[in-house]
Amino acid sequence: MYRTHSNGELRAIHINKTVTLSGWVQKTRNKGFMIWVDLRDRYGVTQLIFDDERTSKSVMEIASKLGREFVIQVTGTVIERESKNPNMPTGDIEILVSEVTVLNESLTPPFTIENETDGGEDLRMKYRYLDIRRKPVRENLIFRHKVTMAVRNYLSEKSFVEVETPYLIKSTPEGARDFVVPSRMNAGQFYALPQSPQTFKQLLMVGGMDKYFQIVKCFRDEDLRADRQPEFTQIDCEMAFVEQEDILNTFEGLTRHLLQEINGVTLSAFPRMTYDEAMKKYGNDKPDIRFGMEFGELNEVAQHKDFSVFNQAELVVAISVPGGNSFTRKEIDSLIDWVKRPQVGALGMVYCRCNEDGTYKSSVDKFYDANDLAKWAEVTDAKPGDLICVLSGNANKVRAQLSALRMELAEKLGLRNPKEFAPLWVVDFPLLEWDEETNRFHAMHHPFTSPKPGQLELLATNPGAVKANAYDLVLNGNEIGGGSIRIHDKETQALMFDYLGFTPTEAKAQFGFLMDAFQYGAPPHGGIAFGLDRLVAILGGQETIRDFIAFPKNNSGRDVMIDAPAPLDKTQLEELSLQLNLKS
Template sequence: MYRTHNCGELNIKDVGKEVILSGWIQKIRNLGSLFFIDIRDYFGITQLIISKKSVKKNFFLGKEYLIQVKGKVVERLSKNYNISTGEIEISIDHIELLNSSLSLPFTIENKTDGNEEIRMIYRYLDIRRNPIKNNLIARHNLSLEIRNFLSKNGFLEVETPVLINSTPEGARSFVVPSRTHINKFYALAQSPQLFKQLLMIGGIDKYFQIVKCFRDEDSRSDRQIEFTQIDCEMSFVKVHDVLVFFEHFIKHIFKKIKNIQLDSFPCISYFDAIKKYGTDSPDIRFNMSFVELNDLVQKKDINFLKKQELVIGIKVERFQDNNNNNEINSFLKKIEKKNFFWIKYLYDKTLLYSKQKFLNDKIIKIFIKHFEAIPGELLFFSYGKKRDTRKELGKIRSKIADFLNLKNYKIFKPLWITDLPLLEWEEKSKKYKSVHHPFTSPKEEDIYLLEINPKKIRSKSYDLIINGIEIGSGSIRIHNKKIQNLIFKHLGLSQKEIESKFGFFIKAFEYGIPPHGGIAFGLDRLINLLEGNDNIKNFIAFPKNNYGKDIMINAPSFLEKEKLKELHFR
């Protein structure tokens, strides 16, 4: 046998046992007549002690060589309480080389000297490091807990097709040419959306799937071109039912995985989120919500600002407490923008402010009084067109939080964003597109707006935001054929296109479709958030880089001419 025990299980109770271990060499220390070797496997590290006399001449060992050893467990004189095997070591009487190793491209240590690119080229070596290995274990534990929880609550796990027909879901699809159907293509599923709705029509009451999805879009630290969703759907539910159940689900996950008890999730509309925070994914670990100032500038007759469509501001409390003036000034210089100004109220009660032509002491004192600012606080303002003004101040709010270290990764503040717009106008194509997807139900009271002002229609949708990150997104689905066709037509689809792309789906509406709704959570983002990390690649065994490339296997790559010919490409 290769081993009687693994490298993480032996302890002081095992002293005197004869054992066999196999693993990689983590460290070698040459003390003249003795070698000390740390041997590592998936389970941990064990120290070995070997007499030089027992090793054959010209027998060479190096880091990451794979060895098998036989020996006796003895008590360690110099104990290491940082590891589970730190009270013992193995006195070796036989050592065998199972496999040698080339010189390493980076150190296999918790803190490695390898940059991301080199670690992705040699990802199999990176996985040997504890941080990546433990991340994969954490991901496994999360997936297991999700499966257990949803299964116990009546959800049935069902696999849906990956090779499907191309449908308009927002992002670009990857396409796969068919060998047997000349000039025809499959698309890789962006989500199981239509299939999970068909499962509801098929009478499945509650469905879930931990599923791979594919979107041909730019990768980044929180997005990959292939990613994993926790996909869920439920029959006979309204918005409230979905929010209540999945709040319970997320609370259970945080309690079970991290022993964190979350507070109740606040719920605000999309329009209020934009109005208060300038974004549809606000971080509410800190306050700093926007204050609208149009009435004030009109009342106080501040000429330049009176002409602006929107004037808003935020107050940052105790800004000077932990920051010296040089740091603050450097920060203010970095965020200086057009249509933006700041006021600094110093502890000595003097006032400093941006060099804007329209600003003077009188105007500054109006704002200080309105915000009830006290010495040590800072005010930030943005003005101009409504959308741009809110967006800019939202970015500044986030930068302030970074500067003040307000984004504590150990604190979690979830909230639901509801009533997102159903449609948005796409200037390039000169037509409407779905904000979520074409199967999202509009709010009944807004349906009349389809003929008047489609941009104003609210949907029965909801996003779960935790610490400014979108973790989940879902909606109640359309279960009325007439409304579904109406939405398709507002998206610019002809009757022929509807029939071609969605004929099978519309036909299913004729057979008693139940009211239903669901949600999908990003598994990669969720585990990344739970573990306080800032890059989802660290929780994916073999991720793509930010250009959508697997630099270990060199994918994507060119196809040989013969293969292209087989697929009818010339």
Template sequence: MYRDTTCGALRASEINKEVLLSGWVHKLRDKGFVVWIDLRDRYGITQLVFDEERTSKELLEKARTIGRETVIQIKGQVIERASKNPNIPTGEIEVLVSELKVLNESILPPFTIEDETDGGEDIRMKYRYLDIRRNPVKDNLIFRHKVSMEVRKYLSDAGFIDVETPYLIKSTPEGARDFLVPSRMNEGQFYALPQSPQTFKQLLMVGGMDKYFQIVKCFRDEDLRADRQPEFTQIDCEMAFVEQEDILNTFEGLTKHLLKEIKGVAVNSFPRMTFDDAMKTYGNDKPDIRFGMQFGELNEVAQHKEFKVFNSAELVVGIAVPGANSYTRKEIDKLIDWVKRPQVGALGMVYCRCNDDGTFKSSVDKFYNQEDFAKWAEVTQANAGDLICVLSGDTNKVRAQLSALRMEMAERLGLRKADEYAPLWVIDFPLLELDEETGHYHAMHHPFTSPKPGQLELLDTDPGAVKANAYDLVLNGNEIGGGSIRIHDKETQAIMFKHLGFSIEEAKSQFGFLMDAFQYGAPPHGGIAFGLDRLVSILGGQETIRDFIAFPKNNSGRDVMIDAPAIIDDDQLKDLHLKLDL
């Protein structure tokens, strides 16, 4: 037996007890006549003591030679600590060591294993197994485990069955790029890694498994950023004999459960907002509603004068930034430079100060009068002391630009508080999106999403107007889950494939198995998938999902620890019937 307790368990009630501990040497302090070692495992730290009066000379000298991160085993007696440490649970005791055994020596780590480390992100990712020893990373992984267990508990108690679906599946043309896996036994043919278990969970509904869930790995070969990984984890769910309201109620319940059990927060309000209203009011389909700064459309009150910039714009829209009238002209100029960055793309910004005495001062004073500015303030719900920021241009572009400005100002003003939670359902998405480059429509969610009842006929006359029976769950400005009521009959699915540009032969080749299954009594069904990585990071009060993944990839999709992806040798290529010309 290597240990009979852990390094975070001992308390004053166990003084005089003989214990056996194992762990890593966190710190060593040598005062000559006494040596202290902080011994660490994932449960905490226990201070070990070796001194001239009570420790043999041989043992004291041995303790002095032990380096940081060496794995040791000790036997000793729990004693009262002379200089107590109220900052750790074991701070009232220490262990007087009588026996010491080195289990494995460590070379000097490339960075300090401390909460506040000297290691940069690149070096810590290369030695991720060392980084996991640090409390912030360790605690994040434990936190993820707690969230996963609460998800399993809630869904299992609600009658959902955990079913595994295949990882080696068929490549399909919809969505992001697939990761492909060559088949050795089937020359020239490839599996794909799943972007989601979508068709399999629908087949489970056909099979009568009316409540399915799975915490499952998914894969997308797409460009990366801080909140995106080539492999990610979904809480994947599907239900049969349900309408949209049934699914929304079920997963409101899951979200309430997680917030209550994980964060101790009771949230009862889950407002519903249509996609069109979200775009008009916040400029994006995943609005953060913890704060105001709602959009005010100013065309009617700003396009009646000789200001050509506004008169030529498809949309003039503004927000009232609370308290920002205190900004100096220099600070406002910096804000204008911020919106003109390539990442935002605005050509400029008009502003209007709302003074405490009820007057207004604007960058376009020569075109507008005080009565005009009062109407701007009314439309944007601006108060005295606020700053109205106005952008103009093409509707879709300017909404995205003002949305970015809104979020930036909220960040600067401290309005995006990590301990506040504001969930929101966004519903009634467009069924199809127009690709402006090709002129073709593609599915906004996926080709198995059902149109809203009564709108199927519009596909022939006005496909862009068709609304999807789809919904996204948004939390604090992040989409944490999305789903839809599915098409469950072959005829409707065939119509959908037709409008997405599939020939009859292509639809049969790619999805014939699903359409065949629909002929055998497929029930009405729908589902949702939560992004577990993002959900955990939001509940953990952080923005970056990598912080909650044990072994993440970097922004180039590389695992710098194991150096993957990597070149494979010619014999492996030959087995797979592949030849690379590099």
């Protein structure tokens, strides 16, 4: 038996008990006549003590040679600790060691295995197996497990059945780039790794499974960032014989359950907002509603003077920053520089100070008088002590720019409290969006999303105006889930493919299996998929998903620990009927 107890388990009630512990040496303190060792496992840390008077010479000799991260087993007696440590759960006791066995020696690790480490992110990713020994990383993975189990338990109690779907599937032209897998047995042909199990879960509804879920790996070959990985995990769900309201109620219930179970937070019904309203008020379709700073459109009150910048703009839009009048001129100039960055793309920013005495001072006083500025304050709901920030230009671009500024200011002002949770349903998305590069419409979600009831006829006359029977769940400014009511008849699906630019032959080649299935009594159905990585991060008070993934990729999509992706040797390439022409 390697251990009778874990290293986080022993307390004062165990004093005088003989125990066996195993784990990693976190640190040693050697006084010559007395040695202390902190022994760690995933459950905690226990202090061991060796001394000349009570410990045999052979055991003292082994103890004196223990290094950091050695794996050891000890047997000894639980005794009361002379200098108690109230910051440790095991701080009232220590183990007087009588036997010690080195199970495995260790090289000196390249960084300290402590809560606060001296290792940079790249180094820790290369030695991720060591990083996982650190308490913050370990607790993040345990936290993810708790969330996953809470999801499984909730959905199982609601009669959902977890069904696995294939990883080796067919490449489709919609969505992000596929990761492809060459087939050795079918030379020149390729599988694709799924971006989602979308068509398979619809086929399960045709098959009568009624309520399906799966916690599943998905793959997208796209540009990366802190909250995006080439492989990610979805909570994928589908239900038959449902309307949008059924889906929203079911998965609002799941989200409330998680917030209560994991965070101890009780929330009432989630607010709902249309896509058009979200874009008008916040400039994006996943607004953070934990704070205000709603957009105010100033065209009517700002385009009547000789200020050509505003007069030539499609949209003049502003926010009022609470307490922003306290910003120094240097701080305001830094905000102007911030919005001019290529990542934001604004040409500049106009501002107006709302003074405590009710007067106003703007950067365009040459063109606007006090009455004009008072109207700006009225439209943006600015109060004395606030700062009005104004951007102008192309409507879509300027909304995105002001949205970015709003989030930057919220971070600066500490308005994004990670312990506060503000969920929101965004509904009534456009069914289609116009792509300037391809000069045609694309599905905003995917080609299996149904139009809102009664809007199918609009496809022929005004396709851009058609609303989708789709919905996103937003939490603290992050989209954590999205889904739709699906098309469930062959004729409507064929019509949708036609409007998306598929020829009948292309539609048949890509999705014929699904359209064939619709001819055998497909029920009305719909579903949703949650991004588990992002959901766990937000519930854990963070927004970077990498911290909650055991073995993440870096920003270049590489696993620096195992050095992947990597070349294949010539024999493997020949077996796969592949030939690489690499430029030197």
